[in-house]
Amino acid sequence: MTGREFFTAQSVSQALAGFQPSRRTGIETVSREAALGRVPASPVMSGSALPGFARSTVDGYAARAADTYGASESLPAYLDLAGAVRMGAAADTAVRSGTAAAIPTGAAIPVDADAVVMVEYTQVTMPGLIEVTRPVAVGDGVVRADEDVAVGAEIAPAGRPLRAQDLGMLAAAGVTKVAVHARPRVAILSTGDEVVPPETAQLEPGQVRDATASALAAMVTEAGGEPSPRGIVADDAEALTKTLQAAVHDCDLVVVSAGSSVGARDETAAAVESLGAPGVYCHGLAIKPGKPTLLAECDGVPVIGLPGNPLSALVVFRMVGLPVLRRVAGITVTVPEPTVTATLSRAVASAAGRLDVVQVRLSPAHVPAPGRRGENDTAPEHTATPIFGFSALLSLLTSADGYVVIDEAATGFDEGSTVTVTMYR
């Protein structure tokens, strides 16, 4: 009785909902410059209103709106030029009724002005006298002192990785440091007597270089984690247990790509069982490729046992490992993935209750006949061609542009179906 034949395969959606290790990374303070993609541990608030003063949104003349009522080309309003506001300086010119101050875009509105007339609707008919040919309402051409951000308002939420514009907003608010979740340290180890380090120049017969660890490290980095490579462990229960124990102790997430033979997989499962409570959550996922996946929680730290085949390992880590990694990292939002819709070039079958991940290559779709495409036409511009093959072949992944997920409810897609392709980037 081998593990392979008798483990209970849980559905991926069940596993993602049910497997919820408690581990979260600690909190550290980083400079704003280094905060791109980092995850705020609590909402970031603005200490002051922004822009902080009423600003002009146009080049023109700050005035009192009431003074322009009824102004037109044929019957302009006339205002005395009371002065000019300089960029970046306090507006020290007073704008009384019947007067106006020249003001550039972005400058501070003089205290008694309540609108700005665009320069396009004015003329200087004689020095010191402005002719206004269109009325303005109160607030026209003006951004309020707290229109961008109110005092104490949230400028970046907790749990969402900081984006470029968030860093811009932090800069605007004068925030120089942010409390963020530490990057999760992810132990990556490989097992298998056939697996040798990628640096091995000359392979002995029967050996393969470890491809999975390098790809996993890149995926971890991309997702904001910090890979902690633990090398290759021989198919030896004691060595494996020792390495895993150290990894669980040092890291926030442990990923083992198990040897591809049944024996090697069983040893990994046994070693994980011995690590800590509550232990193995499931052994076997209803996913293709990737069935022999193991999920465990050892003293709060998630341990993921991946299949030995590189393709399976990388597919499972993407579908199951990355969501776990993001949760450990304090991310509470859905991270958007690049997708395109495409027409499937041939039928793909799946079993009900199983999640299938089909690698595809994209090519431009045939251009529809003229007149067939409307403005909002959503007919796919791409054709997706499934790439099939044995899951030890990494070339299936390197030649793929993305993948199609056939979820548990579906039993496949017909040829010509419109499918969503998640793109590799």
Add this chain to the structure above:
Amino acid sequence: MTGREFFTAQSVSQALAGFQPSRRTGIETVSREAALGRVPASPVMSGSALPGFARSTVDGYAARAADTYGASESLPAYLDLAGAVRMGAAADTAVRSGTAAAIPTGAAIPVDADAVVMVEYTQVTMPGLIEVTRPVAVGDGVVRADEDVAVGAEIAPAGRPLRAQDLGMLAAAGVTKVAVHARPRVAILSTGDEVVPPETAQLEPGQVRDATASALAAMVTEAGGEPSPRGIVADDAEALTKTLQAAVHDCDLVVVSAGSSVGARDETAAAVESLGAPGVYCHGLAIKPGKPTLLAECDGVPVIGLPGNPLSALVVFRMVGLPVLRRVAGITVTVPEPTVTATLSRAVASAAGRLDVVQVRLSPAHVPAPGRRGENDTAPEHTATPIFGFSALLSLLTSADGYVVIDEAATGFDEGSTVTVTMYR
């Protein structure tokens, strides 16, 4: 006559096609571990076939297919057990006609075997004798020595940023170093008398902190570039020219966010004009927000003058600056962006010939009545609500989940249209 009124606005698609500065970054060698997202300068080839030896894809018995022809449950074929292949070792067991060798998944196929019978279709009826209950064809259960990669085959193309699986493939092929394009150095400078460094704790009246430079630096980093911050230059022709000259000399791309007033914009344009040949490509783009954009090439180096308002500046840099940055970086493929389709909550208008970029917030769409959604139903799951406001308000961007592009041919979208939202991440 101000620059604002008389510049000729070029369409964004024209500008993207026509503005092709010659600058490309140099080539440097990086280790595979550091190569994620880096851009190979030439195709990476494999020096050897992969996996390099014929491997079993199943746990079972390596045999000669001819010996199993006609085998069934009722009339099994019988094979003598000639030995066992060990993982990671050469297959030194000879498989002659009438014999078989036990083999785990991934191990080397013995030289004279041509197929592997899965263990599920065998039984050991007495020690040393294997009963086979299903026939196999030549090649069943076997991956050929060059099935993943042939000798000399391309394993990563030039011009496409290296992905996780590409690094896995490089590892499998024993590639430890890659020749890649250097990261483009991008000078980022801001102008405007009102703009002060983000570190300024207490603002004087009329001052704003520089938000744009921080956000641009993050976008550059995200796109694989190396920001080179050049600070804030006063609205002073000489200082600006000097700073720009140094930036063009040191960097692969120069980005200036111009002061928001007309005068400041004119000064930037004048300074850029003086930098080098062929000079200004266009001043004014038919894009909203972002019309006062300037594109120039000075001695091969692209110089992009962005509008002074942070929102406009960041939109233009995303739409126009990033494609230029990627080209300079040697990227020759389209970089996939995360998108979702959504139903527009209200109509948005645009002018024909102008590209409009509308910031939107996403919310879940109303769930259709049961029975209305089919397996391949592509009805949007999201509602996109446009966010409007003055383009100096950075909060429009920080509160957005993504944006909708209304291209030059369209004059807007009706309420309820299905639109593609490009997501910020």
